[in-house]
Each structure stands twice: as structure tokens, then as C-alpha cells.
Amino acid sequence: MANSNYNITDGINTNIRRAIQVAIDKGNRDTYYALYAFGRRVIQLSIQKHSLADFQQYIFLSSLSYVHSYRLAQQKKELQDFHVQLAEYSALSLKEIIWMDLGFFEKSKKFERAELNAFYYWAYYGFSDFLVNVITNQDFKLFSYALDEFEQISYKSNSELRFQLQQLKRDEGNKEAIQSL
Amino acid sequence: MRIQNNWLFRHNDNWLRHRVYKKLIQEHKDLFSTSRNEYLNITKHYISDKKRWWLVMFGVAAILVLAGLLNKGPLGFIKISPETVKLIIDQRTSNIATIISITLVVVGFLINNLAIKEPYAYQLLFKHSYLYTVLYLTLSTIGCLMMLSLLRDYIPMVNLMDMVIAGTYLVLIILFCIGLLFTTILRFANTKEIQDLLHSELMIEAKMELKSILIKKYSQIEFLKFMDNQGTKEYNWLEAMNLSAIDVTTEEKDDSTVQRNEIVYTVKDIDLNNIGRVINLLKNGKDTIYRQQLFLGMTTSNSLDEYVWTSNSSLDSSSKRMLKNSVVLTAPRDKSVAVTRKYFDEKFEEWVKDGKTKSVQFVLDSYLELYKMELENKVKQYG
Numbered sequence: 099m100a101n102s103n104y105n106i107t108d109g110i111n112t113n114i115r116r117a118i119q120v121a122i123d124k125g126n127r128d129t130y131y132a133l134y135a136f137g138r139r140v141i142q143l144s145i146q147k148h149s150l151a152d153f154q155q156y157i158f159l160s161s162l163s164y165v166h167s168y169r170l171a172q173q174k175k176e177l178q179d180f181h182v183q184l185a186e187y188s189a190l191s192l193k194e195i196i197w198m199d200l201g202f203f204e205k206s207k208k209f210e211r212a213e214l215n216a217f218y219y220w221a222y223y224g225f226s227d228f229l230v231n232v233i234t235n236q237d238f239k240l241f242s243y244a245l246d247e248f249e250q251i252s253y254k255s256n257s258e259l260r261f262q263l264q265q266l267k268r269d270e271g272n273k274e275a276i277q278s279l
Numbered sequence: 280m281r282i283q284n285n286w287l288f289r290h291n292d293n294w295l296r297h298r299v300y301k302k303l304i305q306e307h308k309d310l311f312s313t314s315r316n317e318y319l320n321i322t323k324h325y326i327s328d329k330k331r332w333w334l335v336m337f338g339v340a341a342i343l344v345l346a347g348l349l350n351k352g353p354l355g356f357i358k359i360s361p362e363t364v365k366l367i368i369d370q371r372t373s374n375i376a377t378i379i380s381i382t383l384v385v386v387g388f389l390i391n392n393l394a395i396k397e398p399y400a401y402q403l404l405f406k407h408s409y410l411y412t413v414l415y416l417t418l419s420t421i422g423c424l425m426m427l428s429l430l431r432d433y434i435p436m437v438n439l440m441d442m443v444i445a446g447t448y449l450v451l452i453i454l455f456c457i458g459l460l461f462t463t464i465l466r467f468a469n470t471k472e473i474q475d476l477l478h479s480e481l482m483i484e485a486k487m488e489l490k491s492i493l494i495k496k497y498s499q500i501e502f503l504k505f506m507d508n509q510g511t512k513e514y515n516w517l518e519a520m521n522l523s524a525i526d527v528t529t530e531e532k533d534d535s536t537v538q539r540n541e542i543v544y545t546v547k548d549i550d551l552n553n554i555g556r557v558i559n560l561l562k563n564g565k566d567t568i569y570r571q572q573l574f575l576g577m578t579t580s581n582s583l584d585e586y587v588w589t590s591n592s593s594l595d596s597s598s599k600r601m602l603k604n605s606v607v608l609t610a611p612r613d614k615s616v617a618v619t620r621k622y623f624d625e626k627f628e629e630w631v632k633d634g635k636t637k638s639v640q641f642v643l644d645s646y647l648e649l650y651k652m653e654l655e656n657k658v659k660q661y662g
Contacts, residue, residue, distance in 0.1 A: 133643070143650055144654070
């Protein structure tokens with residue numbers, strides 16, 4: 099069954115990855131952000147249309163950008179500023195994908211739980227891959243920033259509980275309810 | 280092996296392509312424009328091709344001859360004297376020669392001032408402005424009018440009169456076409472216009488590609504469903520070898536006896552009804568019937584006469600022939616269809632290197648449209 103799995107978008111992902119590397123090499127911020135925004139839009143589209151394969155292809159763009167720009171920033175001092183900006187933006191985007199893009203669809207209840215979990219799994223995989231690369235490079239400042247973003251996701255997931263706790267504490271009393279929470 | 284059978288005979292549910300097309304139209308309406316538009320587009324595409332000079336030439340000659348033969352046709356209401364006819368015929372030829380020389384100069388000037396000067400952009404411009412068609416029309420009309428001028432003493436005056444009037448109308452049509460040509464080419468001095476055209480060309484190409492991908496996928500599903508209903512099984516080595524049987528007989532084929540068919544074909548259509556008949560003939564209650572997966576658009580160099588077989592007995596020649604006749608094969612498409620996509624990929628790489636963010640954004644928007652089209656047209660489950 100030769101060629102039966104061919105799709106009209108085949109090759110675009112490779113083009114984007116290559117283009118991102120070229121844009122970083124040249125220190126061209128506008129082109130880089132345009133390319134990265136494209137990746138984000140494809141991720142959003144893949145969530146809307148339930149296409150895990152496309153999601154998997156683009157979730158590692160942050161890691162790829164970071165690894166490439168880190169290596170270059172070590173060689174060229176003038177790219178260091180761009181590298182920091184890019185890395186922080188990558189961490190922020192990964193948080194947004196999990197928090198907003200996936201979170202929004204979780205709320206809309208358009209997903210089966212198992213399917214949603216698969217998306218979450220790959221999104222967290224993307225984020226942890228990014229964190230692993232950051233810590234491998236001993237980039238502690240960025241790691242602290244990225245970890246902070248990462249923690250915000252978990253903060254979001256139990257924010258309702260925290261809010262209820264605060265509410266109960268303010269109201270004083272009802273210790274049983276506080277305990278149960 | 281029936282090569283390129285007439286599709287008219289395959290326009291029923293016995294044939295796989297017909298079934299798949301029905302499913303495709305039902306599930307993916309947006310991939311199909313209305314049938315009227317589709318025929319119009321096919322006609323436009325056919326006429327605008329630079330290889331269709333003969334069509335335009337014969338068209339013009341036929342119009343003039345028919346006008347002359349009809350005599351009292353729709354053009355009969357204009358009456359002119361024989362002297363005027365002879366005068367007009369000579370004048371029209373020189374008129375049109377002047378028009379074409381001016382046209383060529385202006386077209387050349389405009390093409391020089393195109394916003395994007397690349398071979399592919401030129402190709403698109405020529406196609407969309409019908410430059411070839413207009414040129415062929417003008418040249419054919421000049422040629423025919425010259426012939427008329429030469430043969431004016433041999434053609435009866437009654438016929439010549441109508442031919443001259445028809446020729447004049449053709450000249451007027453040419454004037455109108457040249458006007459359209461100018462406006463189209465002028466539009467292409469603007470980069471945005473060319474980009475819009477490139478984008479729409481990419482979408483048309485992707486739509487065609489997507490259709491053929493979906494045909495492949497749906498035909499796989501449909502063929503499998505049909506074969507399952509017929510009680511055939513997927514071929515399995517272990518089961519087929521039947522290792523528990525003691526007397527396993529094997530047949531060894533010499534290399535020289537195996538026919539080597541180097542010509543590659545594409546499966547165009549499959550007659551399911553005929554295959555069903557063969558399977559019914561093979562059914563005897565004991566033997567398992569195995570199948571090989573086939574689908575539309577599959578390329579093969581095999582003669583495709585044993586894609587259904589039984590575990591114990593070999594197929595007789597009539598069954599083989601029936602199986603062979605159930606598959607319509609065609610020569611594979613030799614030229615690559617993804618020309619526009621290739622152009623986009625090349626330009627994208629170039630623009631990224633040059634740091635032209637605005638142009639890169641244009642390609643990215645088109646790429647995103649491709650993703651949208653693909654994700655909105657995923658294979659739907661069969662009910």
C-alpha cells in the first residue's frame with residue numbers, strides 16, 4: 099500500500115523546523131515569531147479537530163528552538179538577548195497550551211476523557227522535554243522561570259479548591275469542611 | 280486486463296469508484312464545487328492550455344465555413360454590396376494585423392513590469408489571462424481572412440458575404456478579448472494579486488490531491504467491507520501453510536517461468552460484482568478463500584489475476600480471467616501534480632533566508648489553510 103498514508107500537509111512540519119533554525123541563525127526575531135505563531139495555530143487547530151498526530155508534531159517546537167538558540171548564544175554574544183526572550187516565550191507558550199488551549203476544550207466537553215488525556219500526556223511531555231533541555235544546559239535562571247510557569251498550571255487545576263479553602267477560612271469555623279478539602 | 284475502459288459503462292454500483300465517489304460527495308461536500316462550476320472550470324482549463332492551438336484554429340475555420348454555408352443564418356440581416364465585401368475583406372486582414380502588433384508590444388511591456396518575475400508566475404499569468412487562447416484566436420482569424428481574401432473570386436458572392444460578416448464579428452470578439460487581456464495583465468503588476476492567485480492555485484491543487492487521497496482510503500475500506508461480506512479472509516502465512524497437515528505439498532516455480540512484467544499500472548476501477556461471482560464459484564464449504572488488499576490508485580506491476588484464491592486448490596484459467604477482467608488498469612500519471620506546493624516550499628526557504636517576514640507570513644497563511652482543509656476532511660467512519 100505504497101503512498102496510502104500520504105497527506106497534503108506532508109513536509110510542512112520539516113519546512114517549519116528548518117526555517118526556525120535559519121531564523122535563529124540569522125537572529126531574525128520577526129520571522130521567528132511568525133513561524134512560532136504558526137506552530138501555535140496548528141496546535142490549536144489540531145486540538146479543535148481532534149488530530150493528535152499534528153499536535154505531536156508541533157509540541158516540540160519550543161524544545162527545538164531552545165536547544166538551537168542556546169548553542170548559538172554560547173557562540174555569539176549578540177544573540178544572547180534573543181535567546182533569553184525566545185526561551186521565556188517558549189515556556190510561556192507551553193503553559194498556555196496546557197492551561198488555555200487544552201483547558202478550554204476540557205471545559206467545552208467536546209472530548210472523550212481518554213482522548214483528552216492523550217493530548218495532555220503529549221503536552222506535558224513537550225513541557226518536560228523543554229525543562230530537561232534547560233536543566234541539561236544548567237540554565238538555572240531560565241529553569242526557575244520555566245518551573246514557575248509550570249507550577250502555575252497545577253495552581254490552576256486546584257485553584258477552585260484553594261479558593262474554597264480561603265473562603266472557609268475567612269468565614270471561620272466549619273473545621274470539618276476544611277479538613278475534608 | 281481492460282485498459283482505460285469507458286467510464287460510462289462503469290457508472291453504477293457494481294464498480295468500486297462509483298461507490299466511493301458517492302460516499303465522497305456525501306461526506307465531503309466542500310471538496311466538490313457545484314457540477315456546473317466544475318464543468319466550466321474543466322472547460323476553461325482545457326481551452327487555456329497552450330497545446331490547444333488546433334482547437335482554436337479549427338473553431339475559427341468552422342465558424343467561417345458554417346457562416347458561409349448557412350447563408351441565411353443569423354447574420355443574414357446585414358446586406359452589403361459585392362464591391363464592399365471585397366473591400367472589407369482586404370481591410371479586415373490589415374486591421375487585425377495592426378491590432379496584433381500593437382497588442383504584442385503592449386503585452387510585452389506589461390509582462391516586463393510584472394510584480395513577481397518568475398517562470399512559475401509567468402506560467403500562471405498566461406494561463407489565467409488566456410494569453411495563448413487570444414493569440415491563437417487572432418492568428419487563426421488572420422490566417423482564415425487571408426485565405427478568404429485569396430479565394431474571394433472562387434467563393435460564390437452570397438457565401439462570401441456571410442463569411443466576411445462572420446470574420447468582422449470575430450475581429451470584434453478579438454478586440455474584446457484583447458481588452459480583457461490588458462486588464463488581467465495590469466492586475467498582475469500588483470504583488471497582492473499574484474499572491475492571491477498563487478494561493479488559490481495551491482488550494483485547487485491541494486483539493487485535487489486530497490480527493491485522490493480520500494479515494495484511496497475510502498476504496499480500501501469499501502473493498503475490505505465487500506470482501507468481508509463475501510466471507511473471504513485476510514491472508515495469513517501461518518494459517519495458510521497449515522502446519523498440522525502432514526502432506527504439505529509445495530510447488531516450485533523456476534525464475535524463467537515467472538512472467539516479469541516491468542510495466543507499471545495504476546488501478547483505476549474494480550468490478551465488485553464480477554469478483555463476487557468468482558468468489559461464489561470458489562465457495563465449496565471447506566476451503567478458506569483468501570484475498571489480497573486492492574484499492575483505487577494502487578500502482579502494480581503484477582498482472583492482478585490471483586488476488587482471490589483458495590487454500591487447497593489452484594484457480595482455473597476462467598476464474599483467473601474473470602479476476603483479471605474485474606480490474607481496470609491505466610497508465611500512472613507521469614507528471615507531478617504538486618507543482619504549486621513545490622513552488623511554495625522553495626520560495627518559503629528562500630524568503631526565510633532573506634528575512635522577508637511579510638512574504639513568509641503569506642506562505643504560512645497558505646500552509647495553515649492546507650491544515651484546515653486536511654483536518655476538516657478526515658476519513659469518516661462507514662456506517
